[in-house]
Each structure stands twice: as structure tokens, then as C-alpha cells.
Amino acid sequence: MTNAVDFQALAAQIAGKLTGPGGPFEMTVESVLGATIPVFRNRHRSLLGVLEASKDLGDRDYLVGPDSRLTFAEHYEAAGALAAALTRRYGIGKGDRVGILAANTLEWVLSFWAVQRLGAIPVGYNAWWAPQEIAYGLEHTQPGVVIADARRAALLAAAGAARPVLTMEGDLPELVKEFAGEYPSTEVGEEDPACILYTSGTTGRPKGVVHSQRNMVAISDYHRFTDALAAGLRGQQWDGSPTNRRYLNTSPLFHIASLHNLVIPRLTTGDAVIFHSGGFDAEKILGLIESERITNWAAVPTMASRLLDEDVSRFDLSSLAALSLNTAPSSPALHNRLRERVPVAQVALTTSYGCTESGTAATVATPPDLAANPETVGRPIIGVSVQIRDADGNVVPDGTEGEICVRSPYVMLGYYNDPAATAAAIDAERWLRTGDFGMLVDGRLQMAGRRSDLILRGGENVYPAEIENALDEHPLVRESAVLGVPHEDLGQEVAAIIVVADPASVTEDELRDHVAQRLAYFKVPARWLITADALPRNATGKVLRRELSLGE
Template sequence: MTQAVDLQALAAQIAAKLTGPGGPFEMTVEPVLGATIPVFRNRRRSLLEVLDDSRALGDRDYLVSGDTRVTFAEHHAAAGALAAALAGRYGIGKGDRIGILAANTPEWVLTFWAAQRLGAIPVGYNAWWAPQEITYGLAHTEPKVVIADAKRAALLAESGASVPVLTMETDLPALVAEFAGELPETTVGEDDPACILYTSGTTGRPKGVVHSHRNMVAVSDYHRFTDALAAGFRGLPWDGSPTSRRFLTTSPLFHIASLHNLVIPRLRTGDAVIFQTGAFEAERVLGLIESERITNWGAVPTMASRLLDADLERYDLTSLAAFSLNAAPSSPALQARLRERLPVAQVALTTSYGCTESGTAATVATPPELVARPETVGRPIIGVAVEIRDPEGTVVPDGVEGEICIRSAYVMLGYWNDDVATGASIDENRWLRTGDFGFLSEGRLQMAGRRSDLILRGGENVYPTEIENALDEHPLVQESAVIGVPHEDLGQEVAAVVVVADPEAVTVDELRDHVAKRLAYFKVPARWLVTADALPRNATGKVLRRELSVGE
């Protein structure tokens, strides 16, 4: 029997004690939105309950950004004050949307929790959006107020938004001070909407993914469960007492990696969240790991790759005890390089598979599994069922590729104001069709390919249709096709094939500027082919993307 099998058997034994009758994470099944779903029996019923519990964590650090340090008690009080201000000054109540458009800051988190205090729905807009995209998001979710940092407040003004805008730098501190001591109360249900985050859509428009209180509380309980499982591996008791870990946040808060799976669970575990501000720079991040004694970091593969270009020997990284690769597939070669250079990767490197719609990782590969099978993305986490289905929806045997389908208490409610897209993604039994493809082998998932046309650029999802739609607005463009091409640092970069009547009549710079005015920078193609030749298509008129090339 191999070590991996021994560890798997031990994990199953520990998990059985934790989730069995009387265990701290006892599992049961309950009806959820018309389907029977496994859930934790002993759970909080809303994020508001989670917020109120956090007051007992007192003067422990919760949010750290530069010289700013916010304790759990300070955060709880500030969230109450801001909620009172939003209700009293702007009439915000249960179900109203509160837009957040900003880089990662403690104020972003504060706004999220103030919304929970009111039963309102925070909407995390993509802080990299261009004005045209911002205009779409505002029209789509109709927030009663938007809270933004100064840079994005200027973009909101440029977009012509009529919604009231509050700045994080000036307005929020003043409101918190004015309404200090107030603590609004409300009542929410488990399946009420708690958050909207945007994901790119195959139809060319971003979709608003709605997560419920049930979804997000369950994600926090999953993280607590993994803590208890880890304690069991070490032969230690677990009673849920707060720990003293320090989590580095380098992914945007408008992603589930940072919000659902990092910032929110810390209110249950008592750990600190450390923000890396500004653009990612390997040297700055390494310095932050050293100075703040970071213990946990989840990075996208592009960040991890850039880290290896730095002189790691210059920094004390001994505090780092957990390191994961998230948001995009990681190559076996990158994993090997990390183990060679980064000490924590030798013993604690993990990876996972999930999507915004799934709420958290659907599968996780443990360090031993990743060493033995570097292409796996692991086994389903607690409470998740994974099936591989053919185009007719029939479950296929192990080893056969098909669409990855997921069911759990973590899976989204649906898409905001889009019943058609929701119905196409979630069936009557609450199975999520991810649009991603892979196969199962001995209980482990291996990706066969992301959504057929999806481009994964540095951890960001880029859908060709959205860019093609922007290109097609150019008066000289007859048709276009956007594809992903390999890139050593980013994983993939965006490339465009543009068909015009006369290739001499338009320049690449002109086309690049055209797209940049409409879409976020990471969606602007880096490589181009401008041609008079028609795009290759099949008999039904679909573009044959695999036959496209932009050369070197």
C-alpha cells in the first residue's frame, strides 16, 4: 500500500469522526430549493450571524493594509455604523444593491459587511472594467449607491453614472464617525441573495453570479472543516478556537478566491487578512511575506511563476506554511520549479478546480496527490458531488471525458436577472453544468479542457465573444475571431484574427486602441493578424478556431 493510499485512508477516518453523528461537522441532508442536498447540521443561518459572532474576537487583527490595522471589534462597530448611514442617508434596505468598485482595501470588506447588516446585496464590480463595462454593470444590477475608491470614482463620472457615489477615502470615514454606535437589525433567510459577483459570459456580456447566505456560510464551514481535518492529521484536538494565521490576499476581492474563500472565513477562524496593494510585484510580495510573517498564500500560477524570477534567498519565508495554486490550471513543470525553489511548496503545495458559480473549489488536490499525479485537480471536497456527463446529460464511466457537473450547498442561486442563463446552467435537481470538460479516475478529477473557447490570461477568464463584439463595432472590420495562444508567464495571451477588405487601410495600433476604449486592459489582444481572407468555418457556419493562427 502506497503512502498516498495510507494518507487517504487516514483522511477518511478523521473525516468520518468529524462529520458523523455528534461530530462538530455532522452532515445531514435537507431540501434546498427543490433538491435534497448534503449540508452541515450545526451551522449559522446567515452571514449576519457570522458577523455578530466576530465581535467576540476583540482586538485580534482582521484587516491589515500598509500601516492600517483593523481589529475584529473595530470592524464590527464600523460595519454597524456604515450600515446605519446607508439606511438613514440613502434609504437602503433588504434586497437593495450596493455597488462596490475598488481595488482591494479594508473599506471594500467593510462595505460588504455593512450590506449584510442591512440584508442588502453587495455587488462586486470588476475594478479593471472600462467605462463602457461599468455602465453595463450599473444598468444590470441597479445599485442604489456605489462605494468606490478615488480612481474608480473618476471612471464612474466618466461613464455618466447617475447613481450616488461614495468614496472610500473621504465619505466612508466621515459616515462611520457620524453614525458611530448604531447597529441596525434585520432578518434574512438562508437562501436569500447575499452577494453578486460578475463572471465573463459566452454570450459576450458578463453575468452576475448570485450567491446566497447558505452558499457563503457553507464555504466558511468548509474552511473550518479543513482546519479540523489538519488538526486530526497531527493528532491534535480541534475546538474551533481562533488561530493566529496571517493570510496574504493578492487576488481581487471581486473574485471568490479572495472574498468567499479568504476574507469571509476569517470571521470564523480569527485570522488576519493582509492586503498586497497595487500591481503584483514579486519583490514587494516577498518582502510582505517576511515583514508580516505570512502563513498562508493562494496565488494564481502567473504570480507563482513570476516569484521564481526573484532572488528568494534574500527573504525569510519560513513563516509560510500553506501555499496553493488557484484560478487557473498549473503545469507540472511549474509545480516542479516551485518545489525546487520555494521551501513551502515541497510539503504544502495544493491546487484545486472551481468556478465562480461553484462558490468555492469543487475539488482539491492534496500535496501527496499532486506529487504523484501532477495533472490532477484532486477529489471533491466535503459536501460536493461531481459527475461527468455526455452532451445528452448521461453520466459517463471513469476515464471518459465529458462535461463537469457539480452539486453542493456552495453552488450559486443563479444569474442575476437572467432566468434563461440560469436554466441552462442549473437543472431541476440543482446540478451545475460548468461548461468545463474533464474526466474522473479513481475519484480524482483531471481537466480535459476549460470551456471550449475560454482564454485564461494570468488567472482572468477572457471570452472571445466579448472582444469580437467590440472589434466588430469598428467600421472597417468585416469579421473577427479571438483565440488564446500560449504565453510563458501568463499561461495564455489574447490573439485576434481580424478580417478587413483592405489590410492596408487599418493599423494594429488603431484596432488595439479601439478595443482598449471598450474593454478592460487584460482583454485587449496582444497579438494580431489583419487579413483579407475569410475566417475558416464548418458546414453550419461556426468558426473553426483550431485552424486559426496569428504566427509568431
């Protein structure tokens, strides 16, 4: 505990110098959409400013794919040419939407930046959507053009897309060649929309989350700030120079973990982004970390867990200097298994809490945070305020569960064309009601679960996450999901779906006893399904609870 306190004090001292008067990340307060919000004083006013500054990074690798790569200079040139093609040939201008529907590719990123030049709004559609879902997205945001890979271009045809579709494999190279040397630009305001991404849709229809220019520039500046803070903690001076890091991208680009918090910030830090192709394969990922000398990986917990099915010792992972678990909850049991098998996890494992609406992580748990409380998701990051509120909107004391509310310059503008949903999510003071529940203890956030996941058992509130964490400590359990099922007397009772390699290797009684040793009796599942089939998950790794069934 003493070391954690010392670390926190040192970090606060360094952060104070960085953000104080005259510091490279000097903080001030400004009115943002009617609320007083802390912001970085010295900042770009749009993503176009970020793109323009990237010219100076020249021949350093920016995007690296299996068969191709783009330097920062090549990317800058290609983005200008594609922007010229979009406006001159297809009439795309300020405020127009341009859909992007594709797997992770270099062209996805190029398309995003080309659209930024025009003051238009890229819309990242979910590449896993079926034709009916694609049709919904097209109708909702009405893009003037859709840029797609060949596979999704066929799905667009099946969805009846009555708009131009440009293929990444065929059309984009030709357009970039034809309009080479052109660099159109359009002025935008800080509160103008910069991007639309869809919520992951674990329940109901997905909503289009609109992030502003301010949001996305601030997120990049946050990442630069963490670099400066890390340098200070190592006793080094930070001057913003590139440090030759290589980031592995395994999350979809239509999600904030990949787009907002990995690909875009690298344009400000000068680091490379390495893409892998095809579905997740643990052996291939380990090989890629070795061959490409990956230094940083932000992993979905499920992916990190699957690594442990391989003989990790066969691979040289010595280049890996940072490992973070994002986008979905992760248990202390998984953290410990990673520390036992993956060297970097022993010293540089972090986890976080955030949502699409918050733009980036609202809190981050550093190794000292996790040492002090293995179940924490950390402290608020710079610029973020977190409150825990009761059902009436009142702030509750530390240690009391309630809804997590967040305010920062990173929080979304709102939901696209849905003022009612926006008003329900963001109040007049720009506080975001996340719909997630937790508590603050010693300045750290601890998660309870989502309101929609809450199980009401005979008057007791039961959050699945707590039980899932307990189940995941069992050595045979690969993953688990807990849900409420109807009960005539109690209203609901607790049920659990357990994924193991061999369903015959463990019994319900063993699992029941395992949980009973750790949690109160009313939290022990009464009904069980033990299976070898993986849990259904969306593209960002979250369990699709609406698809869970005990199979009865």
C-alpha cells in the same frame, strides 16, 4: 502510492468523526431549492450571524493594510455605523443592491459587511472595468448607492452614474464617525441573495452570479472543517480557537478566491488578512511574506511563476506554511519549479478546480494527490458531488472525458435577472453544468479544458490545456497559450503563442520537437508566435483567449 492511500484512509477516518452524529461538523441532508443536498447541521443561517459571532474575537487583527489595520472589534463597530448611514441617509433596505467598485482595501471589506446588516445585496464590480463596462454593470444591477475608491469614483462620473457615489477615502470615515454606536439588522432567509459577483468574462459579456446566504455561510464552514481535518491529521484536537495565521491576499475582492474563500472565512477562524498595495510585484510580495510573517498564500499561478524570476533565497519565507494555486490552471512543470525554489511547495503545495458559479473549489488536490497524479486537480471537497456527463447529459464511466457537473450547498442561486442563462446552467436537481471538460480517475478529477476552447482538427478533439502543459515544461518558456485557427482542409489547426524572455533564444523547430516528443502528432502546433510580451489576462489570472492573435 501506498503513502497516498494511507493518507486518504486516515483523512477519511478523521472526517468521519468530524461529520458523524454528534461531531462538530455533523452532516445531514435537506431540501435545498427542491433538491436533496448534504449540509452541515450546526450552522449560522445568515452572514449576519457570522458577523455577530466575530465580536468575541476582540482586539485580534482582522484586516491589515499598508497604512492601516482593523481589529475584529473595530471592524464590527465600523460595519454597524456604516450600515446605519446607508439605511438612514440613503434608504438602503432588504433586497436593495449596493455597488462596490474599488481596488482591494480594508474599506471594501467593511462595505460588504455593512450591507449584510441591512439584508441588502453587495455587488462586487470588476475594478478593471472601463467606463462602458461600468455603465453596463450599473444598468444591469441598478444599485441604490455605489461605494468606490477615488480613482473609480472618477470613472463612475465618466460612465454617467445617476446614483449616489460614496468615496472610501472621504465619505466613509465621516459616515462611520457620525453614526457610531448603531447596529441595524435585518432578518434574511438562507436562500436570500447575499452577494453578486460578475463572471470573469473571458468570452462575451459578464453575467452576475448570485450567491445565497446559505452558499456563503457553507463556504466558511467548509474552511473551518478543513482546519479541523488538518488538526486531526497532525494528531491534535480542534476546538475552533484562532491559531494566529496570517493570510496574504493578492486576488481581487470581486472574485470568490479572495472574498468568499479568504476574507469572509477569516471572520469565523479569527485569522488576519494582509493586503498589499499596487500592482503585483514579486520582490515586494516576497518582502511582505517576510516582514508580515505570512503563513498562508493562495496565489494565482502567474503570480507564483513570477516569483521564480527573483532570487527567492534572499528572503526569509520560513513562516509560509501553506501555498495553493487557484483561479486558473497550473501545470505540473510550474509545480516542480516551485518545489525546487520555494521550501513550502515541497510539502504543502495544493491546487484546485472551481468557478465563480461553484462558489468555492469543487475539488482540491493535496500533496499526496499530486504525487499520485501530477495533472490532477484533486478530489471533491466535503459536500460536493462531481459527475462527468456526455453531450446528452448521461453520466460517463471513469476515465472517459465529458462535461464536469457539480452539485453542492456552495453552488450559486443563479444569474441575476437572467432566468434563461440560469436554466441552461443549473438543472432541476441543482446540478451545475460548468462548461469545463475533464475526467474522473480513481476518484480524482483531471481537467481537459473548456468547451469554448476546444479545437476541432480534422475530426480530432484537441484541448489547449494539454498542449500548454507540455510547452510549459520547456525551460525557456515562461507561459503559453494554444488556440485553434481556421484551416481550409482540417477545419482548424493548432497554433501556439509562446512567451520567453528573449524570442531569439528558441526556434519554432525546437518547440515543435519538444511537443512531438510528448504528444500525438495532431496536437503539435502547426503555427507559432514567439514573443516576449505577456499574455493578456483578466483580473483573476485567466488568459483572455478572445484577445489572442498570431499577429498576422
